[in-house]
Amino acid sequence: MNETIICAVGNVATRPVYREPASGPSARFRLAVTARYLDRENNTWTDGHTNFFTVWANRQLATNAAASLNVGDPVVVQGRLKVRTDVREGQNWTSADLDAIAIGHDLARGTSAFRRAVRTDPAAAASQPEPNWETPPGDSGDPAQQEPEPAAVT
Template identity: 80%
Template sequence: MNETVICAVGNVATQPVFRELASGASARFRLAVTSRYWDREKNTWTDGHTNFFTVWANRQLATNAAASLSVGDPVVVQGRLKVRSDVREGQSWTSADIDALAIGHDLARGTSAFRRASRPEAGTAGTPSQPEPSWETPPPADADAQQRPEPATVT
């Protein structure tokens, strides 16, 4: 099926609202996406129009988003765009929602510290946890020998 998948870069506009439902965890927050352009007359960058999206996250993404995001955080959201229109009480409205597939902090605008989400305990669903590999490059073998002191000999 054809779906419109978008990537939106903006700021978290509302504190994420987390709910534990019968179908699993769900979270939502508003995302503000403001265009910027170079104003030649003022010789400066200027904010353009701001679009607001309601971002919906489910399952583990919802849990992690609720624990990680705060108002004002710069984020990148990838997901399926859903545009809905309706008429209520004589008023027509349109909403643009993003059913999130991935959410992350925008590292072009700051730093972030990643913490792996806890996994289910051993014996439950999922794979057993494995230790993280060591990504450090070991020192050369001869450099290691030069740094170690000689063992003392006892006579």
């Protein structure tokens, strides 16, 4: 398929609107992306033109985006660009939408605390127990630093 995949870095401009139709969860919000450039005459950074995108998220991404995003949050959105043109009330109308593949907070401008989403299917959660990731006491994890096991006496 020939799709235009882009990565947009900007701020959440509107509160995510969450819907749960029969086809599955969906969320949308507006993303403001403002270009910045160095004004060499004044030696200062200046805001350029702001582009607005409507970001659409589906399924689990929609649920997580609605629970995680607030107006003003700096985000990075990767998705399929869809430019639509229409005639409304005799005027040409153009919109740029992003069908989101991934959305995340922009860690270049702040910190974030990640929490895994709770599974909604209890049978799936029960069939895959959480592994024990902790290192046992006295085990450095490095085989070179571990004591050799005693030889078996026969």
